[in-house]
Structure formats: structure tokens, C-alpha cells
Amino acid sequence: MTDSVIIVMTKTENPISEKNQNLRCGFSLHGFTQMAIHLILPLTFGIFTVVITFHQQGVANKQRLEDRELARILREQDQNRSASQREQDKLIARQQREEDELRRYQDLNISAMRRDLDLHIAELTRRSDDLNAELQRNMSQEQRQHELELEQQRYEKQMAIEHERYEQERIKYQAQLSLSYMNEISNLLEKTDGYLNSNPLTAALARAKTLNVIGQLGSNRSRQLIEFLHDAKQMTTDDKALDLSGAQLNQLDFRGSSALHTRKKLSLVGISLNEATFEGLQIYGWDFTAASLNGANFRYCNISNTKFDQTSLIDADFSFSQLDLITFNHVDLSMSNFHRSIGSTCQNGKCSLELVLSADKAHLPYGRIGYARALIINGGNASCGGYDSVDAAQVRLKSWTQQPANGFIIRRESSINHECVYSAKKDATAALIQKVSLSGPHIPNFNDLVSKGLAVAIIRANFSVGTEILIEEANGGQKISNHNLSFPASEDSWLYVATSPILLNTNAKDLIFTVTFLRPASTRWLQLPEIEINPLLSRHMPIL
Known part of the structure; x- marks a missing residue:
């Protein structure tokens, strides 16, 4: 808003003043006044305009500041209202989500409860059905079980009747068989004047009949048959004894006969009485x-x-027994028991236990443990143990014939934990030879076993490839048969090898043991050669 100032000027005529003024400075007062009036008016208008302009600018600035403040206040109010609205919207949205989540959770719970309820109802229904089915099955099974039990009882009763009938028939048959056998043997005895071995045909017939019958009789009647033959002087220890070797009387109990308690000179030669x-x-x-x-x-x-000569007594029990003048020549007593047995097993100043083939792990009197079976190769063990040096062990080589002479040494072999072995000095073919006499000087000698065809030999050795072992049965200068120990293998191989059981020829007097080194001696060696002799009936040997 602009204020207007109107200045009214009144002109007064003063002739004296005007005249005086006109006289000053060459100007008249009137002229001066006119000039001042003309100057003041624009100046006043200019000042007024400036003042008005500054005033208007101040008012405008103030108005702008007020407008800005008002706009800021309005903006803040709008922002506050927007923030409040957003918070309210968020709160409403959160509440809506919570309500939706709660509603969904309630729906899920309701669905789960319905599902659980349905499952529970289904489970109850299934259990009820299973129970009904089980009851039905149990009723059927009980019925079937009852029927089976009745059938089993009938079957067992029938089997008992059949078994009793069978036993009666068997006893009757055995009695008839035993009586028939005794009658037939009695007739043969009458025809041969009480000597069934009077001729080979009668002896063979009596042996065949006896072996056939004794295999069908039970324990009691087998004892009765033995008593009958012994009473008839056919199983005594004299020359008239009937040959029943090979008869199978295993697990026979001799305690059931009082007559056997006092019988003397009963011959059971060659009979199998295992676990009797x-x-x-x-x-x-x-x-x-x-x-x-x-x-x-x-x-x-x-x-x-x-x-008990040439008998296999493995695991036999002689504990708490009185032994007097017993012979155990060429017997295998492995694992037998002589605990607290008393008496003597010696005769004519010679103890028969010295002639035992083996008492390996046997429990002998006075708490002693038996020794292993006899090995009859001299210098078989090339071990250096117990010697101060390898050179001191060379005495073992004296048991062998060396080809070439002095062509072997005893050295340590790295492939078998640096144990001592026989090895040739040079790369050329060489041999170690030893003749083993079956009649000694070792104890026992084996002439009796060999001559009766009852000697079984096993040859063992630990040796490398390129080494061959030949065992020859000989009688004086005559060679009867030979057996080999060898195996094909790679250059760095070695093996502990054993032959199958060898039934020695009845004419054999010696075994010639020849070890041939076929290849360079640096890798060819021999250790632990041994020969083991056993009776044919020993459990260690299969019957050939």
C-alpha cells in the first residue's frame, strides 16, 4: 500500500522581500524560491519512493519469511500426518496380518485336529479289525495247533509203537543172528577140531562171518560174541587167535560184562576200539x-x-591205573593221560616208553609232559642257535655227504628272519646226501613196522626255489622206489613243504635223502629237513 502526500503551496506576494532577494547574489528571492520548490518536490518524491521501496522490500521479505515458515509448518504437519498415517497403516496391516495368521493357524489346527481325529479313528478301526482278525486267526491257529498236537501225539505214539516193535524185532533179529552165528561157528569148530585157522578157507570163512555179524550187533551182544570166541579159544593170545583186524567196535563198553573182568589173554589185535x-x-x-x-x-x-605195540592211543586215558609189564612199542601216545598212574612200563631192564613213536603233549606220571614224535635225520636243523658263531655250526654238516666235498656252508638267510640254512659255496649244481637206516641207531627202530607194512612216512623240509629233494627207499644197494619234494615258484619264493603220507615198502631198510641245489647257490638254501615215521593206524595218518 502506497501513501500519497499532497503539498499545497500558497504564493504570498511581498514586494519588499522580493526586492531584497533580487538584490542578493544576483538572484531574486522569487527565483530562488521557485528553484527550491522545483528541487524539493522531485527530491521529496525520490526520497519517498526510496523509503516506500525499502518499506515494500521489508514487507515483502517479511511476507516471504512468513510464507516460508507457514509452508515449513504446513510441510511438517503434512509429514507428521503422513508418518502418522503410515504408522497407522502399518499397525492396521500388522494387525490384519496377525489376524490372518491367527485365522490360518486356527484353520491349520482345525485341519490337523480333524486329520489326527481321522487318523485316530482309522487307527482304532484298524486295530479293531486287526484284533478281530487276530482273534479269528488265534482261534483258527489254536484249532490247528490242537489238531497238530493231537496228530503229533498220535504220530509219536505210533512212532513209539513202531520203535518198540523195531527194537523188539532188532533184538530178536540180533538174538537170532547171534545164535545162528554161534551155531555156525560151533559147527566149524567141530569140523576143525576147535581150530578155525586149520586151513585158509575155514579161517577166511570164519573171519568173514564174524566181521559181518559183529557189525550188526549192539554193544551187549558184541561183548557176548567176544566172550564166546574167547571161551572157544579163538580170541586168545596164542597162535590160534582168529584174525578180526579191521572190525569196528568203536565206543564199545566192556564194563557191562562181569565175565570180562577176570578174562586173561584176550586178543584184540587190529580191532578199532576208538572211545571204547x-x-x-x-x-x-x-x-x-x-x-x-x-x-x-x-x-x-x-x-x-x-x-599195546603199534597201537594208536591218541588222547587215551590211563589216569589212576596200575600198570605192570606193559609194552608200548611203536605207539602214538599223543595227548594221552597217565596222571597218577602207577607201576612199571619196563621189562627186562628196558623201558618201553623209549620205543614210543610220539608222546606229544601227553600227561605223563609225576607231572611230566611228553615229547614230540621221533625225527630220524641227523643234522636236519641248520639253526645256529646256541653257538658262538656261524663257523661253530659247521659241525652239523658232518652228518651229510657233500658233493662236491666241503662245498656247503651254514649261513643266515634274510628272507626267513636271518635263520641259519644250508647253502652251497659256489654257483654250480651241488648236493647234500644222507642215508637214514630204519633199524637205528635211533630209538625206536622201525624194522618191525616196515616189515609188516605198517610204517607210514612223512618227509618235510623248508627250502627255497631251485632246490629239489629226492627220497629213495632202498634195501642195501637196491633202490625200491623214490619220492620228490619240489615246487615251481618265483625267484624270491620259499616254502615249507611236506609229502603226502608214504606207506613204506616192506623190503625197505634205508631211506636215502638227497638235496640237490640246481641253480646259483646265493639264493638256494635248505632248512629243517625231517622224516617222521608213524604206524598206519595212527590218527595222524589217513589209511592208504
Whole structure:
């Protein structure tokens, strides 16, 4: 808004003043006044305009500041309202989400509850059905079980009747068989004047009949048959004894016969009596030569003047027995038991245990443990153990014939933990030879076993490839048969090899043991050659 100032000027005529003024400075007062009036008016208008302009600018600035402040306030109010609206919207949205989540959770719970309820109802229904089915099955099964039990009872009763009938028939048959056998043998005895071995045909017929019958009789009747033959002087230890070798009387119990308690000179030569029981018997003058008595029970027996020569007595029990004048020549007593047995096994100043083939792990009197079976190669073990040096072990080589002479050494072999072995000095072919006599000087000698065709040999050795072992059976200068120990293998191989059991020829007197080194001696060696002799009926040997 602009204010207007109107100046009214009144002109007064003063002739004196005007005249005076006109006289000053060459100007008249009137002229001066006119000039001042003309100057003041524009100046006043200019000042007024400037003042008005500054005033208007101040008012405009103030108005702008007020407008800005008002705009700021309005903007802040709008922002506050917007923020409040957003918070309210967020709160409403969160509440809506929570309500939706709660509603969804409630819906899920309702669905889960319905599903669980449906499952529970289904499970109850299934259990009810299963229970009904189980009850039905149980009823059927009980019925079937009852029927099966009745059938089983009928079957068992029928089987018992059949078994009783069978036993009666078997006993009747065995009685008839035994009676028929005794009648036939009695007739043969009458025809041969009480000597079934009077001619080979009668002896063979009696042997065949006896072996056929004795295999069908039970334990009691087998004892009765033995008593009958012994009473008839056909199973005594004299020359008239009937040959029943090979008869199978395993697990026979001799305690059931009072007559056997006092019998003397009973011959059971060559009969298989494994796990037979003789406990508490008085055994006098019996002959068990070449019998198989593995696991037999001789506890608390009084045994005297009895032969166990060439018998297999593995795991036999002689504990608490009285032994007097017993012979154990060429017997295998491995794992047998002589605990607290008393008496003597010596005769004519020679103890028969010295002639035992093996007492390996046997429990001997006075708490001793038996020794292993006899090995009859001299210098077989090339081990340096117990010697101050390898050179001191060269004495073992004296047991061998060397080809060439002095062509071997005993050295340590790295492939077998640096144990000592026989090895040739040079790369050329060389041999070690040793003749082993079957008649000694080792104890026992094996002439008796060999001559009867009962000697079984096993040859073992530990040796490298390129080494061959030949075993020859000989009689004087005559060679009967030979056997080889060798194997093909790679250059760095070695093996512990054993032959199959060899039934020695009845004419054999010696075994010639030849070890040939076929290739460079630096890798060819021999260790632990041994020969083991066993009776044919020993459990260690299969019957050939």
C-alpha cells in the first residue's frame, strides 16, 4: 500500500522581500524560491519512493519469511500426518496380518485336529479289525495247533509203537543172528577140531562171518560174541587167535560184562576200539597190537603183561591205573593221560616208553609232559642257535655227504628272519646226501613196522626255489622206489613243504635223502629237513 502526500503551496506576494532577494547574489528571492520548490518536490518524491521501496522490500521479505515458515509448518504437519498415517497403516496391516495368521493357524489346527481325529479313528478301526482278525486267526491257529498236537501225539505214539516193535524185532533179529552165528561157528569148530585157522578157507570163512555179524550187533551182544570166541579159544593170545583186524567196535563198553573182568589173554589185535570204555577192568595178558584205541578210557584199570605195540592211543586215558609189564612199542601216545598212574612200563631192564613213536603233549606220571614224535635225520636243523658263531655250526654238516666235498656252508638267510640254512659255496649244481637206516641207531627202530607194512612216512623240509629233494627207499644197494619234494615258484619264493603220507615198502631198510641245489647257490638254501615215521593206524595218518 502506497501513501500519497499532497503539498499545497500558497504564493504570498511581498514586494519588499522580493526586492531584497533580487538584490542578493544576483538572484531574486522569487527565483530562488521557485528553484527550491522545483528541487524539493522531485527530491521529496525520490526520497519517498526510496523509503516506500525499502518499506515494500521489508514487507515483502517479511511476507516471504512468513510464507516460508507457514509452508515449513504446513510441510511438517503434512509429514507428521503422513508418518502418522503410515504408522497407522502399518499397525492396521500388522494387525490384519496377525489376524490372518491367527485365522490360518486356527484353520491349520482345525485341519490337523480333524486329520489326527481321522487318523485316530482309522487307527482304532484298524486295530479293531486287526484284533478281530487276530482273534479269528488265534482261534483258527489254536484249532490247528490242537489238531497238530493231537496228530503229533498220535504220530509219536505210533512212532513209539513202531520203535518198540523195531527194537523188539532188532533184538530178536540180533538174538537170532547171534545164535545162528554161534551155531555156525560151533559147527566149524567141530569140523576143525576147535581150530578155525586149520586151513585158509575155514579161517577166511570164519573171519568173514564174524566181521559181518559183529557189525550188526549192539554193544551187549558184541561183548557176548567176544566172550564166546574167547571161551572157544579163538580170541586168545596164542597162535590160534582168529584174525578180526579191521572190525569196528568203536565206543564199545566192556564194563557191562562181569565175565570180562577176570578174562586173561584176550586178543584184540587190529580191532578199532576208538572211545571204547575199559574203566575199572582187570586186564591181564591182553593183546592190543595194531589196534586203534584213540580216546579209549582205561581209568582205574589194573593192567599187566599187556601189549599195546603199534597201537594208536591218541588222547587215551590211563589216569589212576596200575600198570605192570606193559609194552608200548611203536605207539602214538599223543595227548594221552597217565596222571597218577602207577607201576612199571619196563621189562627186562628196558623201558618201553623209549620205543614210543610220539608222546606229544601227553600227561605223563609225576607231572611230566611228553615229547614230540621221533625225527630220524641227523643234522636236519641248520639253526645256529646256541653257538658262538656261524663257523661253530659247521659241525652239523658232518652228518651229510657233500658233493662236491666241503662245498656247503651254514649261513643266515634274510628272507626267513636271518635263520641259519644250508647253502652251497659256489654257483654250480651241488648236493647234500644222507642215508637214514630204519633199524637205528635211533630209538625206536622201525624194522618191525616196515616189515609188516605198517610204517607210514612223512618227509618235510623248508627250502627255497631251485632246490629239489629226492627220497629213495632202498634195501642195501637196491633202490625200491623214490619220492620228490619240489615246487615251481618265483625267484624270491620259499616254502615249507611236506609229502603226502608214504606207506613204506616192506623190503625197505634205508631211506636215502638227497638235496640237490640246481641253480646259483646265493639264493638256494635248505632248512629243517625231517622224516617222521608213524604206524598206519595212527590218527595222524589217513589209511592208504
